[in-house]
Amino acid sequence: MQKMLVEGGHTLNGKVRISGAKNSAVALLPAAILADSDVTIEGLPEISDVYTLGDLLEEIGGKVMWNGQTVHIDPEHMISMPLPNGKVKKLRASYYFMGAMLGKFKQAVIGLPGGCHLGPRPIDQHIKGFEALGAKVTNEQGAIYIRAEELTGARIYLDVVSVGATINIMLAAVKAKGKTIIENAAKEPEIIDVATLLTNMGAQIKGVGTDVIRIEGVPSLHGCRHTIIPDRIEAGTYAIAAAAAGNEVVIDNVISQHLESLLAKLREMGVTVEEGDEQLLIASKQPLKSVDIKTLVYPGFPTDLQQPFTTLLTKTVNTGVVTDTIYSARLKHIDELRRMNAIIKVEGGSAIISGPVQLEGARVKATDLRAGAALIVAGLMANGITEITGLEHIDRGYEKITEKLTDLGANVWREEMNDQEIEQFQNS
Numbered sequence: 001m002q003k004m005l006v007e008g009g010h011t012l013n014g015k016v017r018i019s020g021a022k023n024s025a026v027a028l029l030p031a032a033i034l035a036d037s038d039v040t041i042e043g044l045p046e047i048s049d050v051y052t053l054g055d056l057l058e059e060i061g062g063k064v065m066w067n068g069q070t071v072h073i074d075p076e077h078m079i080s081m082p083l084p085n086g087k088v089k090k091l092r093a094s095y096y097f098m099g100a101m102l103g104k105f106k107q108a109v110i111g112l113p114g115g116c117h118l119g120p121r122p123i124d125q126h127i128k129g130f131e132a133l134g135a136k137v138t139n140e141q142g143a144i145y146i147r148a149e150e151l152t153g154a155r156i157y158l159d160v161v162s163v164g165a166t167i168n169i170m171l172a173a174v175k176a177k178g179k180t181i182i183e184n185a186a187k188e189p190e191i192i193d194v195a196t197l198l199t200n201m202g203a204q205i206k207g208v209g210t211d212v213i214r215i216e217g218v219p220s221l222h223g224c225r226h227t228i229i230p231d232r233i234e235a236g237t238y239a240i241a242a243a244a245a246g247n248e249v250v251i252d253n254v255i256s257q258h259l260e261s262l263l264a265k266l267r268e269m270g271v272t273v274e275e276g277d278e279q280l281l282i283a284s285k286q287p288l289k290s291v292d293i294k295t296l297v298y299p300g301f302p303t304d305l306q307q308p309f310t311t312l313l314t315k316t317v318n319t320g321v322v323t324d325t326i327y328s329a330r331l332k333h334i335d336e337l338r339r340m341n342a343i344i345k346v347e348g349g350s351a352i353i354s355g356p357v358q359l360e361g362a363r364v365k366a367t368d369l370r371a372g373a374a375l376i377v378a379g380l381m382a383n384g385i386t387e388i389t390g391l392e393h394i395d396r397g398y399e400k401i402t403e404k405l406t407d408l409g410a411n412v413w414r415e416e417m418n419d420q421e422i423e424q425f426q427n428s
């Protein structure tokens, strides 16, 4: 087991290249189940969530061949194998096997998904969608059993705007008989990416990127080649790190329109943001002004950037308020930031961050993926050395983060933990 050490006080400069989007990748891989022939996906991020999903595709009989960031998936021998336990528990996105296997085999048995602990992560809207398409869904001892005689298109209104439910219903509906209309659909770029893959496979989908998606079912889908979009959350994390501890940082391979809500807030704080062709320049000036943020569905401020942004607010003049309306309990990073000297009050679901304070290096624990990112940014800003444990969360979503930060001039490295440290970590 490893820990990450971050020595603060090294100014970030230079260029960082962004990887493929985790939150697209985790849906694109299960979507390949729906094809009758080989699917090739290029530009995948080299992160553990991607490899876990690759293993799950193999468990159901898929042939999965990796070549760096490209994967070839041969679905010919896939079967509707139950996946009640094991790797499905490692990540949230295993729930996309429900929609994809239902769409392909008209049945699926999948354990309840894992993923970051952000408070309750219900899947009632996914189930509502599957049922509307004609499936019977039961929960038996922690596994979801989904079966349909036939899938028939339906009109489905989502009671909450959900990325997961929108994608899962699309996966289940692309081969259903007739027309499916998803109303109050989510509009995230990752949904458009998944719809692009499905369309390249022969699906008929209209309206993605709006809140009404129309799908005309087709009898079969074929293989295709697809290149993933860049990861807006990884790009946003580096933009925040650059604002917090950088001089001039160029973020390469980014679609800046996907980050408008973050970029607007950075500009409001006094950070210089220049948008180029697939690049962003972030130049940080001191002192930064505080701002308030409220996370919202796309194109609002992303919940996945809330935690690292909280860290940035520790260095701004005055008080900033962070409210996560998507996952109100996504606040576990705050106790760890407090260990580093941050002054943060939690009141009525909002975090109130007083600044500016000088963060101090400490031993802290990443409790989830973006909490990990928040602590790394804090380490870059802090005096002395910050030791971060819980790296398995960070490795679920950030490709080569130690190397990328080192290339930008940070002093970041990993070390094996000794037995005493492992015991302390396990008991904490």
Ligand SMILES: CC(=O)N[C@H]1[C@@H](OP(=O)(O)OP(=O)(O)OC[C@H]2O[C@@H](n3ccc(=O)[nH]c3=O)[C@H](O)[C@@H]2O)O[C@H](CO)[C@@H](O)[C@@H]1O
Binding pocket: 023, 092, 120, 121, 122, 123, 124, 125, 126, 127, 160, 161, 162, 163, 164, 165, 186, 188, 296, 297, 298, 302, 303, 304, 325, 326, 327
């Ligand atoms: C809208 C939004 O910002 N979604 C984010 C959410 O996606 P994720 O797919 O986890 O969450 P959803 O978009 O599905 O859920 C949005 C909201 O709807 C609720 N909900 C969802 C499904 C359901 O069946 N019932 C229900 O009540 C959730 O509890 C949440 O409050 O976390 C991901 C990982 O951090 C992010 O990448 C997504 O951008």
Ligand SMILES: C=C(OP(=O)(O)O)C(=O)O
Binding pocket: 022, 023, 091, 092, 093, 114, 115, 116, 304, 369, 370, 397
């Ligand atoms: C919380 C996240 O991931 P997951 O939903 O896969 O747990 C995230 O990407 O920030």
